[in-house]
Amino acid sequence: MAHYVIGDVQGCYDELSLLCKKIRFNPNKDRLIFAGDLINRGPKSKEVLDFCLKYKHSIKSVLGNHDFYLLYLIEHKKKNKPLNNILNAKNINKIHKWLKNCPLVLRIKIKQTKETFWITHAGIPFIWSLDKARELSDEIKVVMKKDSYNVLENMWGDKPILWKDDLKGYKRYRTIINYLTRMRYLDKRGALKLRKKDLKQENNHIPWFKQTHPNLKDKENIIFGHWAALEGKTKLDNIIGLDTGCVWGNKLTAIRLEDKKLFQIKNK
Numbered sequence: 001m002a003h004y005v006i007g008d009v010q011g012c013y014d015e016l017s018l019l020c021k022k023i024r025f026n027p028n029k030d031r032l033i034f035a036g037d038l039i040n041r042g043p044k045s046k047e048v049l050d051f052c053l054k055y056k057h058s059i060k061s062v063l064g065n066h067d068f069y070l071l072y073l074i075e076h077k078k079k080n081k082p083l084n085n086i087l088n089a090k091n092i093n094k095i096h097k098w099l100k101n102c103p104l105v106l107r108i109k110i111k112q113t114k115e116t117f118w119i120t121h122a123g124i125p126f127i128w129s130l131d132k133a134r135e136l137s138d139e140i141k142v143v144m145k146k147d148s149y150n151v152l153e154n155m156w157g158d159k160p161i162l163w164k165d166d167l168k169g170y171k172r173y174r175t176i177i178n179y180l181t182r183m184r185y186l187d188k189r190g191a192l193k194l195r196k197k198d199l200k201q202e203n204n205h206i207p208w209f210k211q212t213h214p215n216l217k218d219k220e221n222i223i224f225g226h227w228a229a230l231e232g233k234t235k236l237d238n239i240i241g242l243d244t245g246c247v248w249g250n251k252l253t254a255i256r257l258e259d260k261k262l263f264q265i266k267n268k
């Protein structure tokens, strides 16, 4: 049995199939964990979700910003051409239920190596402990169960940019979702700088993983996606980027957690 985490698929189903062949994915034994953004922009988003449902007993995913967008379209009965075949699908209720139940943060412990992996779409800001990130993820999961329509309605927007423990209501949910699904750069206070995507150095725009993570101890790792321009390069052994831009013509990447070995498939 092995655990594999796979970076942003974004509808690249053909490459996902090839990657599963390469790692010899056995749904009866292995576990796949997606780092979010399963869908959108690529050609076969529906097929990716059908694959997840087919093997749902062996597959987990954290939610990415594109996955939240799909949830918004579903619940608010909106259309968006590239995703309409999902929205009109016969199994849309099953897709909806599965996706809505995905967390924002997952923790996986590997027995053999005693390593722990914290998986989120964008990462975990240094202003939160790892446990706190998981508590906030649980908070979103709970509120999505009872009030998802309004959470999704109020999720849009970049503000507030700085986390405060006393944030309340939809502002609080929006801020948690922004940190865990859209973060790339933070300033020195830990405030979100959401508009910058490129890698040019700029004062007070620091990649979130470059600020010392006070709570990341020995044998603890963070895995994230979302930032294709990085091509997975964080220059850190314990903070691992998996978005290698398959949908932009680059590669789809998986990491085997038991030995941190990478597996990649080039975009066709």
Ligand SMILES: [Mn+2]
Pocket: 037, 064, 065, 066, 121, 181, 225, 226, 227
């Ligand atoms: Mn993303």
